[in-house]
Amino acid sequence: MEFEYEWLKKLWWTVGLIVISSVVILVEKVLLRPRRIRKTLEKQGIKGPKPSFPFGNVTEMQQIRPQRPKYADITEEWVYSLFPYFHTWKQQYGSLFIYSTGIKQHLYVEDAKVIKDLSVHMSPDLGRVEYLNKALLPMLGDGMVRANGKSWIFQRNLIIAELFMSKVKTMMGHMEGSALEIVQKWERLINESKDKIVEIVIENDLKVLSEDIISKACFGSDYTQGKYIFEILARMQNKLSKTSTLLGYLNLSFLPSKESKEIWKLKKEVDALVLNIIHAREKQNQENNNGEKQNDLLQKIIEGVAHEKLLNASGKGTLKPGHDMNQLIIDLCKSIYFAGSESTAITAVWALYLISVYPEWKQRIRDEISEIFGDDGPPSFTDMTKLQKMKTLHMVVLESMRLYGPAVTNSRETFADLKIGDLVLPKGLYLWMFLPLLHRDVDNWGPDATEFKPERFANGISGACKYPQAYLPFGYGSRFCLGQNFTLTEIKIVICLMVYNFDFKLSPNYVHCPTSNLLLVPKYGVKLLVSKRNAGK
Numbered sequence: 313m314e315f316e317y318e319w320l321k322k323l324w325w326t327v328g329l330i331v332i333s334s335v336v337i338l339v340e341k342v343l344l345r346p347r348r349i350r351k352t353l354e355k356q357g358i359k360g361p362k363p364s365f366p367f368g369n370v371t372e373m374q375q376i377r378p379q380r381p382k383y384a385d386i387t388e389e390w391v392y393s394l395f396p397y398f399h400t401w402k403q404q405y406g407s408l409f410i411y412s413t414g415i416k417q418h419l420y421v422e423d424a425k426v427i428k429d430l431s432v433h434m435s436p437d438l439g440r441v442e443y444l445n446k447a448l449l450p451m452l453g454d455g456m457v458r459a460n461g462k463s464w465i466f467q468r469n470l471i472i473a474e475l476f477m478s479k480v481k482t483m484m485g486h487m488e489g490s491a492l493e494i495v496q497k498w499e500r501l502i503n504e505s506k507d508k509i510v511e512i513v514i515e516n517d518l519k520v521l522s523e524d525i526i527s528k529a530c531f532g533s534d535y536t537q538g539k540y541i542f543e544i545l546a547r548m549q550n551k552l553s554k555t556s557t558l559l560g561y562l563n564l565s566f567l568p569s570k571e572s573k574e575i576w577k578l579k580k581e582v583d584a585l586v587l588n589i590i591h592a593r594e595k596q597n598q599e600n601n602n603g604e605k606q607n608d609l610l611q612k613i614i615e616g617v618a619h620e621k622l623l624n625a626s627g628k629g630t631l632k633p634g635h636d637m638n639q640l641i642i643d644l645c646k647s648i649y650f651a652g653s654e655s656t657a658i659t660a661v662w663a664l665y666l667i668s669v670y671p672e673w674k675q676r677i678r679d680e681i682s683e684i685f686g687d688d689g690p691p692s693f694t695d696m697t698k699l700q701k702m703k704t705l706h707m708v709v710l711e712s713m714r715l716y717g718p719a720v721t722n723s724r725e726t727f728a729d730l731k732i733g734d735l736v737l738p739k740g741l742y743l744w745m746f747l748p749l750l751h752r753d754v755d756n757w758g759p760d761a762t763e764f765k766p767e768r769f770a771n772g773i774s775g776a777c778k779y780p781q782a783y784l785p786f787g788y789g790s791r792f793c794l795g796q797n798f799t800l801t802e803i804k805i806v807i808c809l810m811v812y813n814f815d816f817k818l819s820p821n822y823v824h825c826p827t828s829n830l831l832l833v834p835k836y837g838v839k840l841l842v843s844k845r846n847a848g849k
């Protein structure tokens with residue numbers, strides 16, 4: 313009897329302690345921490361819409377209607393419709409404001425001075441947003457695009473040099489070869505058409521092109537192998553872009569649903585396909601024991617992870633013991649497939665769209681091609697110095713990425729209290745930038761900020777605006793895009809070949825509706841009327 317009583321007492325104490333600590337954790341998470349974060353920011357003069365319990369400003373986020381400022385052209389309507397609350401709150405609270413989605417507190421940053429300070433902060437305590445990471449887990453695993461901490465440091469150090477300009481130079485042949493295949497395809501379509509002019513939805517071909525280039529240049533395999541990987545990643549991206557999780561509220565992804573089951577099924581499929589490519593390379597390496605190994609990104613990843621495995625076994629590795637190295641290779645490869653393909657294609661699409669709307673720039677690029685490559689025939693891209701001399705082309709690409717860069721938002725989470733310039737950013741805060749607004753900021757870019765004027769970049773990015781650090785198509789700080797050299801080289805080769813070989817103008821069937829599916833894409837496609845250059849003249 314005595315024993316039973318003691319046992320019951322212990323049980324009640326345990327249950328009591330669990331209940332009390334759960335309540336304490338809940339109160340801390342739901343009430344105290346959000347309040348502390350807001351107080352810290354408010355004390356520094358940062359304001360924002362008043363949140364209400366329990367969902368913060370979510371109701372307003374859903375209710376605020378877009379308002380295009382008078383100075384912006386109707387073709388700019390989409391900028392103010394994508395996340396209309398950012399524009400509305402910026403007008404009320406300035407270019408730095410706080411808002412809440414319940415337990416999550418967010419800082420919207422469009423203040424160029426603060427961005428300048430953020431861009432020099434390199435610690436991993438300013439990293440990828442963990443709740444977004446959770447949503448992207450099935451798609452990207454622990455690959456570097458979403459990783460934080462040691463895993464990210466390891467992956468970034470492993471591949472950074474593989475995308476330096478010296479390496480990209482060796483990939484130009486692949487880029488030109490793949491671009492010429494599309495040129496030939498378009499020529500065929502034109503020749504087969506009655507009027508020698510065809511309407512082409514260009515992103516379809518440009519996607520295939522950039523996927524082919526990534527497959528060949530980084531993974532030493534052709535597009536047929538990579539095709540299904542890209543297809544599945546795109547399907548997953550499509551599903552994920554529809555969830556409100558990405559804005560920080562209503563994360564119901566932990567509940568088993570038909571959608572989440574489907575996403576995890578796709579994850580298995582894509583992992584198996586990537587693994588096939590890795591196994592094929594490992595087999596090739598074994599068979600080629602004494603021969604030359606391939607010298608591409610995939611080889612570097614395989615060798616780097618194998619080396620880390622050895623170090624790890626002796627307790628000297630960067631990663632924690634027990635880290636799943638096989639999954640790490642798959643996830644890192646998926647990050648490259650994901651980061652390197654659609655963004656490049658979409659950038660080329662928007663650049664060609666703008667060139668067709670502003671044909672004087674098409675002519676200026678053609679003049680530049682003649683000047684640099686001569687008039688003897690089509691330009692050939694074995695020589696990086698010639699491409700680097702193309703200033704007009706460079707200006708057009710920079711301006712195109714300012715107005716229609718594929719990255720729509722940039723986000724970070726603070727994993728510690730951070731001092732950024734004069735600001736103290738408390739741990740657990742989410743930082744957001746909305747790039748279409750940031751890149752149209754009149755204070756930074758001048759009164760013609762919404763206009764397409766590549767000449768503003770005649771003296772580089774620093775000559776084009778007051779705060780060059782606030783030009784962010786490739787992100788900022790320690791998470792800056794690793795593929796910038798790769799992608800700019802590819803896009804320039806593609807534009808040169810298209811402009812050299814074809815005349816094109818916007819089709820009357822084109823509907824201007826940029827929209828966000830994680831990237832800024834043309835909702836109804838960019839349709840161009842394409843004919844052979846100088847045809848009939």
Ligand code: HEM
Binds near residue numbers: 647659722723787792
């Ligand atoms: C026009 C094409 C591209 C654009 C606009 C673009 C843009 C970006 C942006 C905005 C980020 C996030 C930066 C941040 O959070 O501050 C990023 C990250 C990254 N990009 Fe790109 N990217 C492009 C092409 C590529 C290509 C071709 C590759 C690889 C071949 C690549 C590899 C990466 C990687 C690995 C990261 C993750 C970096 C990290 O988290 O440390 N990107 N990119």
